[in-house]
Amino acid sequence: MASSYNLTHLKQLEAEAIHVMREVAAQFERPALLFSGGKDSIVLVRLAQKAFYPGKIPFPLVHVDTEHNFPETIVFRDHLANKVGAQLIVRSVQDSINRGTAQEEKGLNPSRNGLQTITLLETIEEFKFDACFGGARRDEEKARAKERFFSHRTEFGEWDPKNQRPELWNLYNGRKSVGEHFRVFPISNWTEMDVWQYIAAEQLEIPTIYFTHQREVVNRNGALLAKSDYITLIGNEKYEMQTVRFRTVGDMTCTGAVLSDAATLEEVIEEVAGARSTERGTRADDKRSEAAMEDRKKQGYF
């Protein structure tokens, strides 16, 4: 009898993620879903729809816009929020810079990833969010392998690796003192492949930059960066037209393209399966140091 009642691994991961989302909706007063327009947050939105069906998603989607995004991502973001009938809140890094709470990096391809932290914490403060869903996965990077589903943050948004609560069974402890909040990662246990296979199985829409297209790119230290107003060419660097796609949708300044002909989800999956480098390997900002991720996380990036 038991064997016919067997959930496949992806169904188990889905059930786990839905369970986590419902815990958050029940345990917190003002949750929000951090939406980047990337594939992981697209999966989160789908899971949220499933978790509360036939009700609407009972929390807003929040986008911290660096204004260095691919235009395709922004178009997609607005389209998806509209389609699922969710409230969309957008806050911009540029506003933090204008307020003087954030300062633009100097250099050739200034990254706004670090500044995103500041704007995010300001947004959390503004709306008094007490739990923010993120699409981070433990398989992405070493520092994340120990992350909890419910990740406790201090009043300053900081993460203390030494002071995380043990998580047992599926009992999630969301108790907190005034001012503290949580980041919650429902797809912690998913791998990149799981995410792609889920997108294919659920037939989810994703931004066009994930698929092959012609684009002018410059090769900088092995990373193919898209032509944009935010990049200054140096020396004998030049833009070249290439057939590329992106594996993540970060900022144009630091998200490297890969040469690819993958035009359909099936082809993307095939490519992911044979991939020789992790998806974060195409992001210039991670390479800065082995412990870069951990440092940014301590400041509240995730």
Add this chain to the structure above:
Amino acid sequence: MSEINNIDTKTYLDMDLLRFTTAGSVDDGKSTLIGRLLYDSKSIFQDQLDAIEEASQRKGKEYVDLSLLTDGLRAEREQGITIDVAYRYFATPKRKFIVADTPGHIQYTRNMVTGASTANLTIILVDARHGVIEQTMRHSFIASLLQIKHVVVCINKMDLVDYSEEVFNKIKADYEAFSSKLDIPDIQFIPISALNGDNVVDKSENMDWYKGASLLYTLENVHIASDLNYVDARFPVQYVIRPHSTEYHDYRGYAGRVEGGVFKVGDEVVVHPSGFTSKIKSIDTITGPLEEAFPPMSVSITLENDIDISRGDMLSKPLNQPQTSQDIELMICWLNEKKLNPSAKYYIKHTTKEARCMVKDVRYKVDINTLHKLEDQKEIGLNDIARILIRTTTPLYFDSYKRNRATGSVILIDEFTNETVAAGMII
């Protein structure tokens, strides 16, 4: 082994899931073993491999140190030890694996309990040169306490004992002598060399005398489908869905996760604590209604009658109801630096219910090396395992942990720091 990289979507969607932990004392080769599994299952990407090759060279090692793959936070890197539970992922065409990598230090019972709480299986590493030691027993006891049904004892570093069958047999016999006192239904023994890969993925040519399967084959084929409870129907209500839309005007969906048994449309159910009964009208999902739901599905259930049900309530069947009481006997593992305070109150979380409780009695503390019950020891601190009696502010609806891990487990939370201070298993 066929590679995960060549599998098609259909196969991928059919894979099932095995969660396991690894336990062993420092230097038994846990990190090397996990590194090897990740490496041989092609779950390591080129850039990760480049990074550890570079780091290995920097540290002056003559071979690629696979253990660096699973090394987490910086503080740990600096101290060269693993100090928390880290999760790793790999897959073969048969299964996806989630590994809770837990460190072996004496002071980290807490981490092993945490990792074990969600595991189907535990790998216990034994250094072939040292044999069964105190920590082996401790780890096995925790596996049994947490009701892990499958234990694989990997006798590692066989290359350092000339791949000797005698050494293997001696360790196996020693282990069996003490594990007979434990409650572990399925124990297997595999002689391996994590460093060289013997019997990890493929059968080793160095150990003809070993007739069993390789570790990976064992992990791929261990039968876990019947580990969940499909008998006692239990549905803790997590969240009530009320859309307040014209289309779903009076809709009330009880959202939650099936934690035991099978619920079918038309089944009669009883609601705890109210005791009202009703019938299941529908089991709804965004992609259409279901006829039945079983563990560990997350679903939304509607009932024929309009009764008042909220988070923390539980649905079961009239002829098979959970136990209920305010006085509950628990085995606990204490997880916090701050000792158990017998005069304090704690929050208690059980399924989706939260209450408060106080500790009425510490029955005994367990010496986890000898398994003796220390009845005169009442002080419970970090990493201690003890049996206690608690009294809750409201009755809980529960099963014994042995019968159902989900409805038999609790956590205790400090009222002031909000930290999770104990993991409890209902007796």
